[in-house]
Amino acid sequence: MAVLNLGDRPVGPITILTLGIGALAMLAPFYFMFVFATQPRTEIFSMPPPLWFGEAFLQNLNILRTKIPLWRNLGWSLYVGLMSTALTLLFCAMGGYAFAVYEFRFKKQLFGIVMATMLIPSFLGMIPSFLIMDFLGWIDQPRALYLPGAAPAMGIFLMRQYILSAIPRDLIEAARMDGCNEFRIFRSVVLPLLGPVFGTLGLITFIGSWNNFIGPLIVMRSVEMYTFPLALRSVQSPVDTEWGALMAGSAIAVLPLLIIFIFSSRRLIAGLTAGAVRG
Amino acid sequence: MFKASVPYLFLSPFFLLFGIFGIFPIVFSFVLMFQQWDPVQGFGAMQFVGFENILFTLEDPWVWKSLANTFWLAVASGLPQHLVAVPLAYLINEKLQGSRNALMGAYFLPYITSTVAIAMMFTTLFSTDYGLVNALLETLQQWPILSWLIPKQHIDWLGTPETVKPVIALVVFWRYLGFNLILYVAAMQSIPRELYEAARMDGAREWRIFWSITLPQLKPMMVFSLTLSVIGGLQLFEEPFILTGGKGGVEQAGMTTAMYMYRTAFEFNDFGLASAMSWLLFLMIAVMTWLTNRALGPQQESI
Secondary structure, three states: OHHHHHOOOOOOHHHHHHHHHHHHHHHHHHHHHHHHHOOOHHHHOOOOOOOOOOOOHHHHHHHHHHHOOHHHHHHHHHHHHHHHHHHHHHHHHHHHHHHHHOOOOOHHHHHHHHHHHHHOOHHHHHHHHHHHHHHHOOOOOOHHHHOOOOOOHHHHHHHHHHHHHHOOHHHHHHHHHOOOOHHHHHHHHHHHHHHHHHHHHHHHHHHHHHHOOHHHHHHOOOHHHOOHHHHHHHHOOOOOOOHHHHHHHHHHHHHHHHHHHHHHHHHHHHHHOOOOOOO | OHHHHHHHHHHHHHHHHHHHHHHHHHHHHHHHOOEEOOHHHOHHHOEEOOOHHHHHHHHOHHHHHHHHHHHHHHHHHHHHHHHHHHHHHHHHHHHOOOOHHHHHHHHHHHHHOOHHHHHHHHHHHOOOOOOHHHHHHHHHHOOOOHHHHOOOOOOOHHHOHHHHHHHHHHHHHHHHHHHHHHHHHHHHHOOOHHHHHHHHHOOOOHHHHHHHHHHHHHHHHHHHHHHHHHHHHHOOOHHHHHHOOOOOOHHHOOOOHHHHHHHHHHOOOOHHHHHHHHHHHHHHHHHHHHHHHHHHOOOOOOO
8 A cells, every 4th residue: 555655654543633623624614504504593693503404494595585686696607607618618729729739920929928817916907897898888797707708828728738638630630631621620620529628627617707706796786687696795784684594595606516526526626726736 | 821820810819808808907007097087977087197196005094004904814824824735735645545535625625615605604603692603612611721711702703803804814724725735735746756765765754754855845836836825815805805894894904905906996986096006016916926936946937
């Protein structure tokens, strides 16, 4: 076992205990979120607070529905997430493909520019971005959320790396010999082979869009157009917040992520840290 | 002729979007820094005021307060992340095999979770009267020695200037610990095994190996991830924004510079002033990033 040929000591109980307690501490807030989501407000605010699941989830959901157009907000979140994922995959595949297979003038410089955009802090353009959206008449329009960020540098980089390593150049050459034009090659030869990296980038993009808060905070003005996180926040008020309903909403916001994460944590982690570990 | 333009066509979505929604806003915000403008009045109301916004920003006590808050939060949430993540990564990487991925997943989960949901959850846990944290403290309070240390009254965590910052820092720490952990584990896996074996051959103890082999080999990654923490910490917005109800809390104790910038623009409708603030913050981030890299030595090619 690899564990043992490293250390002369096997894994000690203290190590296990430390790591285990740490992991539980990380997960505990999620546990209580789900517990509180199923408890009425009076229970959450009783002494001692509930530590196990109750039966008030639907009741909480109904309270939430009186505060916000819940299904609409969820629908917008889903719609924006899917649109942003689809566009990002297409645009990043195009960009990554160009950098991976073509030789052209200013290639190095352009790639440098793409990479450098990762360093620009997002708040710098926040205010004028709002003005542009306003000018374009995109306030309260979902496209204001999915279009501007649809060609992220990180995605182009990820695609380029994948195409360089996984798509044989001979395949592209062969298609060219057969008289395929460049766009046909991209569509019929390259795109179908991008499945794995589409999975990774797609998940990252969808999660990012699903969690996005600042974007909708700036461009969405009416509650009917709010994405879910924004709607959820609007429920919180200085006095008399419906905590059970809020926890139910938070649980709904987190649940899809949890499911995605359970099934694809390795791929997600690899993708999210890809830019960093290139070395 | 047509063929030569193909790669540029493939790249056009990126450069189109980046031009409109990336470069243009930044140039625009640079111009705005020298204007006084409430956009409600239309473009005609834009008025050149020279360095007035910049001077006003530098004299605004709330700007300095928010900068102090931001630095405090960046250090208090950033430094512990690395102090915990490095040893934790070592333990996970060297001691675990089968359960490694599950464990890393548990630490990583907060990173991919909605900030709003997280902030709501922590607001509940830290609420004054019946929050779980205060309930726990109340229980502990009844134990002999601890009763001296823990106050009898419930703590209004998010409503007291002295406690709101530590709570925000805790949430940020909790959220990004796993991200750093993954980076460090990945970096540790690229350290040549021979180094460890040679050290063991020479009879080096575990602690010595960590100190003399792992840490020095980890340095490039530490510089890199510390830089990320500096950049991210100084831009802190979402966590304090939601935890303090968007206003920064009592006495603005939880208001970061990015939050103040947002409020200046969207609450007080002064876009020129807000632009000046955003450039001030940008300058701070650039300087701090440079100092971090300077202090920790030359960085290996990464990003």
